[in-house]
Every structure is written in structure tokens, then in C-alpha cells.
Amino acid sequence: MARAWALKSRPNGMPQHTDFAMITLPDQPLAEGQVRIANRWLSVDPYMRGRMNDVKSYVPPFVLGEPMQGGAIGEVVESNADGFAVGDMVQHMLGWRDEAVLPATEVQKLPALDVPVQAFLGQLGMPGMTAYFGLTEVAAAKSGDTVFVSAAAGAVGSTVVQIAKARGMTVIGSAGGAEKCAWVKSLGADAVIDYKSGVPIAKALAEAAPKGIDVYFDNVGGEHLDAALSAARMHARFAICGMIDVYNSGAATELRYLARVIGNRIQIRGFIVSDFFDRRDAFVRDMGAMLASGTLKREETVIEGLNAMPDAFLGLFTGGNKGKMLVRV
The missing domain is CATH 3.90.180.10 (Medium-chain alcohol dehydrogenases, catalytic domain)
Incomplete structure (x- = not known):
């Protein structure tokens, strides 16, 4: 049965x-x-x-x-x-x-x-499509951008890190614990924040990206989102993929830096991977080639x-x- x-x-x-x-x-x-x-x-x-x-x-x-x-x-x-x-x-x-x-x-x-x-x-399924289209289409990330990725050791975040590096971006990831941070660094991240270290994420991000960030790929919400707002440069683009921070509590963290959306003209856009299902074949060809060449781990x-x-x-x-x-x- x-x-x-x-x-x-x-x-x-x-x-x-x-x-x-x-x-x-x-x-x-x-x-x-x-x-x-x-x-x-x-x-x-x-x-x-x-x-x-x-x-x-x-x-x-x-x-x-x-x-x-x-x-x-x-x-x-x-x-x-x-x-x-x-x-x-x-x-x-x-x-x-x-x-x-x-x-x-x-x-x-x-x-x-x-x-x-x-x-x-x-990487060739829903998480990979989420990473690929969230970064390249929703956030319109381009070579030379500084990208901050939360939950960078997860299925989506780790793929975002690698695609961003393959396309000439500076990448800052966030992960929990020394082992995961070291792994994210091995994927090519230029800097990794350990959110379990006790250092406020906004402070750690300011040190890792003293000139600010152009793109934030959000898998977490909460304090990570607030830190990204604090570091966002003029015309920064945020791709809001998930907010695992609030899935169980249902309570959102206070966003102290939310008003920066206005002055810095920050674009915040939520998305669902199904928005891009009609482009699955092109995605599989592109990501499959990256996997075959060893660009993606x-x-x-x-x-x-x-x-x-x-x-x-x-x-x-x-x-x-x-x-x-x-x-x-």
C-alpha cells in the first residue's frame, strides 16, 4: 500500500x-x-x-x-x-x-x-529558477553590482551567490555558524556575515560593504531586510523571495531604516517563481551549461x-x- x-x-x-x-x-x-x-x-x-x-x-x-x-x-x-x-x-x-x-x-x-x-x-528546479530569475530579472543585477544575499547557505541563496559571481558581481552572503560561512566563502562570496556571531547584522554589513549595496536578495526578512535597507545605495533593487524569519512567528521585525526607501529611491519587488515558468526551457539550458562547465557547485x-x-x-x-x-x- x-x-x-x-x-x-x-x-x-x-x-x-x-x-x-x-x-x-x-x-x-x-x-x-x-x-x-x-x-x-x-x-x-x-x-x-x-x-x-x-x-x-x-x-x-x-x-x-x-x-x-x-x-x-x-x-x-x-x-x-x-x-x-x-x-x-x-x-x-x-x-x-x-x-x-x-x-x-x-x-x-x-x-x-x-x-x-x-x-x-x-539548481535545475524551483530553487535554481528562483535564484536565477530573482537575481537577473527581478533585481536586474549586473556586472559590477554589490549584492547582499541572506540565507546564503540554503538552496536558493547558495545558487544566487554563484550566479552573481559568475556574472562579475561582488557578493556578500549571510549564513549561520563558522562551517556554513566557510562553505559560502568557498562558493566565491567576497565576504560572509555570521548572523549567529552576536554582531548586529547592520553593523556587520556596513563593515563588509562600506560603500553600500546595489542589490539585496531576501530569503529571510526581519533584521536582514532592515540591515539591507541601512546599506542600500541610491537606486538599489531588492528581490523579495522569502521571509523565513516570520513564517512561524507571524510577527515582523521593526524596520528602522524603512524610510530610506524614499530618499534612496530603493525598488522593492516581491516575486513568485511561477512568474517565470514559461521560460523554464531557456533556464535549464543556461543553468545546465553552467553546471556542466563546473561554474556551479x-x-x-x-x-x-x-x-x-x-x-x-x-x-x-x-x-x-x-x-x-x-x-x-
Whole structure:
């Protein structure tokens, strides 16, 4: 019998293991146009925390008691759809389970690139697209810019660091702890702030970028966003990707430097990766070439087994990952 994780109760603050429940999925014969997929790799991502709240957002909330969803890579084990054969490796959004049955129209075959299949959940998937388009399109970053990246040791942030360096930018990252800071530095960052050091982030950023920053790529919000406002140069551009700082607390940090938006004509733009899905093929070609040439380094934190799915998810909020957090089924 197939198994899946469901949300048992809506978290109040940081999710707990008791908020999740493993359920058994009923046998489901294939209808016309459907495929059955044995999931091999599952993704956990910070945006999933928002789906645990019963609020209106850009993506519907998880339904209590029903299987959760998320990015997944799997192998077709049964097909009743033209164009899909047993053995095809595919990508889809019915994660948090070991088997998925869904219409072939909701499944994408993996491009023929010489990379491990799980890369399509990381740098060649949603996190990579988020980094790529957030930096190059939303923030319009260009050679010579000074870029500040929060959560620079995460799946998105670490990719932003590398793309920015490959395109001739000065990069300042923020990460938690000496080990992660050293890793971000090894990716090419010119300076790395340890936000766990006790030094106020605004002070550390002022020292790392005494002439200010042109671009801020925000994965955190809170004190990081305020520090970026304090260091922003004239006509700085902020790409607001995520605010993991407030996903569990729901309380925003006071932005003491917000008024600088006016005088320095700072552009702050939020975005969702789905804004760029129609450009996925071009993204895969460009990023695939960067991976093949060694310009990009891949890093994954792999948790073994479907049973450990909540552990992997919760690890995103406690600094448990370096690079992309994945579950191998």
C-alpha cells in the first residue's frame, strides 16, 4: 500500500511532529491519460510552511487529513498515457508520499542532461529558477553590482551567490555558524556575515560593504531586510523571495531604516517563481551549461526515507541543511 504524509493539525508557531500524520493511500487503478510514479526523491521547501496555515495566499493551504504536496522526482512504473513509458524519469508536484497517480499532463519528463536526477529539485528546479530569475530579472543585477544575499547557505541563496559571481558581481552572503560561512566563502562570496556571531547584522554589513549595496536578495526578512535597507545605495533593487524569519512567528521585525526607501529611491519587488515558468526551457539550458562547465557547485543535504519527511522539513527552520534539503525514498 502506498503511504503519504498528511497535515493532522495546523501549527501554532514552529510546527511539531504531532502536526503530521502518516496515512495509507487507497489502491487507485489508472484512468485514461494517467501514470503511476514511484517517487525516488522528495523536496521540502520553506514556502510549505505557509500552506500549513488556513489563509488565502498564492498557493492553496494544505487540507487537513489529506496527502500533502511538494516537488518530487520519480520513475514511471505504470502508464496509461501516450508519450510516457515504464522507466521514464519524471518530475511532478505530488510529493510527501512514496507513490503518485496523476494525469500525464501534470508530469514533466526530465531533460536529457548529464546530471543526477535530484538536481531537478535543486539548481535545475524551483530553487535554481528562483535564484536565477530573482537575481537577473527581478533585481536586474549586473556586472559590477554589490549584492547582499541572506540565507546564503540554503538552496536558493547558495545558487544566487554563484550566479552573481559568475556574472562579475561582488557578493556578500549571510549564513549561520563558522562551517556554513566557510562553505559560502568557498562558493566565491567576497565576504560572509555570521548572523549567529552576536554582531548586529547592520553593523556587520556596513563593515563588509562600506560603500553600500546595489542589490539585496531576501530569503529571510526581519533584521536582514532592515540591515539591507541601512546599506542600500541610491537606486538599489531588492528581490523579495522569502521571509523565513516570520513564517512561524507571524510577527515582523521593526524596520528602522524603512524610510530610506524614499530618499534612496530603493525598488522593492516581491516575486513568485511561477512568474517565470514559461521560460523554464531557456533556464535549464543556461543553468545546465553552467553546471556542466563546473561554474556551479551542487550541494545537498539528504535525509533517508519517507518516515523522516517531517524531520527534513523542520530542519529547514533550524539550520539543518547546507544547500538543497532532500528526502530519498
